[in-house]
Amino acid sequence: MNEVIQLIGKMQSKGKGSTVGPAKLPNGKSVSSDHIGKLIDDLEKVIAFWEKDDFGITPLVRATYISTVAKSNRLSKLLLESSTCSLNKQIVGAEFTDEQNPRHIITYKVSVNSLKRSLILLQHVHDEVTKYFNGKISSVDVDKVNSGDRCVKNPYLKKSIFTGIIKDCYYTDGFSVKEAESGKITENQLVTIYDTGLDYDELVRKIGRDFRPSDKFDKLTWVLTPEQFALVNSIAPYLISMNMKDIAEYPAVERCNAVKSDITIPDPSDEPTIGVIDTLFCKDVYFSKWVDYHQCIDEDIIDDEDFNHGTEVSSIIVDGPSLNRELDDGCGRFKVRHFGVSKDKRTSSLEILRKIQTIVKTNRDIKVWNLSLGSNLPVSSNFISPEAAILDQLQYEYDVLFIVAGTNNKNEDDTYPPIGSPADSLNAITVNCSDFGNKAVHYARRGPVLRFFNKPDVSTFGGVREDRIQVYGPRGFRKVYGTSYAAPWITRKAAYLIHVMNLTKEAAKALIIDAAAGWNTDISNITLLGYGNVPRRIEDIINTQDDEIRFFINSTSIDYDTYTSNIPVPCTKKGFPFRFRVTMCYTPRCHRNQGVDYTDTDLDIHFGRYKGTRMSSINNNEQGEPVCLNLPEGKARSQFRKWDNVKRVCEGLIDNPRHKQLSTDNSLFWGMSIKAVERLDDKPGRGMPFCAVVTMKSIDNVNRYGQFKQLCATSHIWNVIPLDQKVMVETYHVSEEEAVFEN
Numbered sequence: 001m002n003e004v005i006q007l008i009g010k011m012q013s014k015g016k017g018s019t020v021g022p023a024k025l026p027n028g029k030s031v032s033s034d035h036i037g038k039l040i041d042d043l044e045k046v047i048a049f050w051e052k053d054d055f056g057i058t059p060l061v062r063a064t065y066i067s068t069v070a071k072s073n074r075l076s077k078l079l080l081e082s083s084t085c086s087l088n089k090q091i092v093g094a095e096f097t098d099e100q101n102p103r104h105i106i107t108y109k110v111s112v113n114s115l116k117r118s119l120i121l122l123q124h125v126h127d128e129v130t131k132y133f134n135g136k137i138s139s140v141d142v143d144k145v146n147s148g149d150r151c152v153k154n155p156y157l158k159k160s161i162f163t164g165i166i167k168d169c170y171y172t173d174g175f176s177v178k179e180a181e182s183g184k185i186t187e188n189q190l191v192t193i194y195d196t197g198l199d200y201d202e203l204v205r206k207i208g209r210d211f212r213p214s215d216k217f218d219k220l221t222w223v224l225t226p227e228q229f230a231l232v233n234s235i236a237p238y239l240i241s242m243n244m245k246d247i248a249e250y251p252a253v254e255r256c257n258a259v260k261s262d263i264t265i266p267d268p269s270d271e272p273t274i275g276v277i278d279t280l281f282c283k284d285v286y287f288s289k290w291v292d293y294h295q296c297i298d299e300d301i302i303d304d305e306d307f308n309h310g311t312e313v314s315s316i317i318v319d320g321p322s323l324n325r326e327l328d329d330g331c332g333r334f335k336v337r338h339f340g341v342s343k344d345k346r347t348s349s350l351e352i353l354r355k356i357q358t359i360v361k362t363n364r365d366i367k368v369w370n371l372s373l374g375s376n377l378p379v380s381s382n383f384i385s386p387e388a389a390i391l392d393q394l395q396y397e398y399d400v401l402f403i404v405a406g407t408n409n410k411n412e413d414d415t416y417p418p419i420g421s422p423a424d425s426l427n428a429i430t431v432n433c434s435d436f437g438n439k440a441v442h443y444a445r446r447g448p449v450l451r452f453f454n455k456p457d458v459s460t461f462g463g464v465r466e467d468r469i470q471v472y473g474p475r476g477f478r479k480v481y482g483t484s485y486a487a488p489w490i491t492r493k494a495a496y497l498i499h500v501m502n503l504t505k506e507a508a509k510a511l512i513i514d515a516a517a518g519w520n521t522d523i524s525n526i527t528l529l530g531y532g533n534v535p536r537r538i539e540d541i542i543n544t545q546d547d548e549i550r551f552f553i554n555s556t557s558i559d560y561d562t563y564t565s566n567i568p569v570p571c572t573k574k575g576f577p578f579r580f581r582v583t584m585c586y587t588p589r590c591h592r593n594q595g596v597d598y599t600d601t602d603l604d605i606h607f608g609r610y611k612g613t614r615m616s617s618i619n620n621n622e623q624g625e626p627v628c629l630n631l632p633e634g635k636a637r638s639q640f641r642k643w644d645n646v647k648r649v650c651e652g653l654i655d656n657p658r659h660k661q662l663s664t665d666n667s668l669f670w671g672m673s674i675k676a677v678e679r680l681d682d683k684p685g686r687g688m689p690f691c692a693v694v695t696m697k698s699i700d701n702v703n704r705y706g707q708f709k710q711l712c713a714t715s716h717i718w719n720v721i722p723l724d725q726k727v728m729v730e731t732y733h734v735s736e737e738e739a740v741f742e743n
Helices: 033-052 112-132 139-147 159-171 200-207 226-235 304-323 349-362 386-398 483-500 505-517 633-640 705-714 725-736
Strands: 005-008 012-014 030-032 060-065 091-096 104-109 136-138 172-176 189-193 215-218 221-224 240-245 247-249 273-278 291-295 335-340 346-348 368-371 401-405 429-434 458-461 469-473 476-480 548-557 561-568 578-586 601-611 614-617 646-650 669-678 688-698 719-722
Touching (some): 033 112, 033 172, 189 226, 304 483, 386 401, 401 483, 429 483, 483 505, 505 548, 548 561, 548 669, 601 646, 601 688
Parallel strands (some): 401 429
Antiparallel strands (some): 060 104, 091 104, 189 221, 469 476, 561 669, 578 688
């Protein structure tokens, strides 16, 4: 086996340069005066609505686009408050239409004056197209206007304004105001309000003198009773960005009868501590010394059943291999700091949100958290659950990693329903279950999230009816199954990698996903099993086969392009004798109120040989290159996972593979480029940590591991740090020893 290598060296960076050019239409496309007329009608109706509405907020306008639209193809001239303002700052929400090929609906906050100004501009453009372009303007016509070969006759329209509005009209299907939701609400709702710019007190006063939400998480997230929801839905439905039941139902898994038995465990010493947020913990179990327990619910509402699930989950994290010899992962034992935040079945989502936020903020020494609670309700296809959004925010701000259960399906008549919250957390590792044959179990639930993001991330054995996991609860041993009992096994591995192997959370996540995916290129089961089944032993994550070389680079996104052109790859006279795969993970800032446009930053990875001065990526990724300016957003998302925080590129293994040709100068060096694209103007991706894992598999079964290390060392660019498990374990124990100073 070859040890995984960490390459430590400085990557270079460069800006994007100026890419601003005149507005254009896609080749062969056109805009008719009839379509412009429809948009005029839509805008007139929107203006009439807001002039008549007496609620007194800045108007909220929904723009429906013709497709999943790139940031560069969204409105740029229409609805703009001023020439010095960015339309990005006016976006308050984004969703998809309910169609087979969903289209963007983006909600903007726009003044009435801006709406009227946009209407006048549209009318001028309509007259220009009708009179001087025979009722239809083509991409060729737009190019002629841009080049000066054709003039705009209307004196009220500058050339750039005219072509910009033509482009806006092409990509926009219509304008509207959100209407009231249908159907009767019978339970309390956790409601998110669009950001209108008004503070909380002023907004609730406008809804009604006696109106006050039952509770609130922040100024835009409220708990409303059915009567309160009906009131808001009737007088100002356009305020409601998203809503869901406040009650989170955490379905219990099937358990066998408990069996009491005497069992012992050594006292804890310097083992790493993992955080557990779950139901309550029973202090009478044999491993109680390993658990620092904090009860976070009132004593007078507790039942005996509330201690089962949390105690059982912590038993796996502390002593799982002793309870299940066949599942021994080689990670040893862990201490637990356990927070009992929930009863066994029904709990207020708002209460969970508050407790999780407080717990993570006040326990900054915990780096890995296990969350095996999961809602029975499916997540929405248009917005992230509030619980998942809090997890994503905490992971971004506090450099922690959550391992989350993929949630269980209790309705066997509904095959593989959508996952429940908080399994939709993008920055977490979401874990589903497989059987010993690495197939999806009968109680699995599926992704994706927001119709795009891959969830779950990985799978591992979580038990089935005939072959269960053994846990220890308040009444002794039990045989159980469920994603709740799969997640702790991945939590153990993540904690081992972060605490014992001293890796970043991005490196731990990337190595776990990469090991699970292997060389598999079949994504038919990705919505159920994620990228694959994680190897049982930790050694199989930090080591590779003799014919493989695996290295990873931890770095930060410095500018638009963070890159290196100096990764040496062993070669022969025939060329480079390898197949390649790459996995990259990063932790972006996310905004729930942006709906389906949830992640603020995209880091796009390119890895490959150089052809002259340009890199040829192994997956033919040309995003960011001049030849790829017109790549449709839908294809960029599906093919290159644009906006996803997990990127994976795999050549796959084939019969009779050929050597890859050397570059024209016979250079051994390959390159890696990480390009940052931002949704918002403050560029949160600058300085964002990422980890890229590269695996090279020899096509002739020759072990070139030593040659690779030597090439890296002699390049004087990289420090080569093999993940020597024995050395890292010894180093960890030494670092945890208390220093004793002599007088």
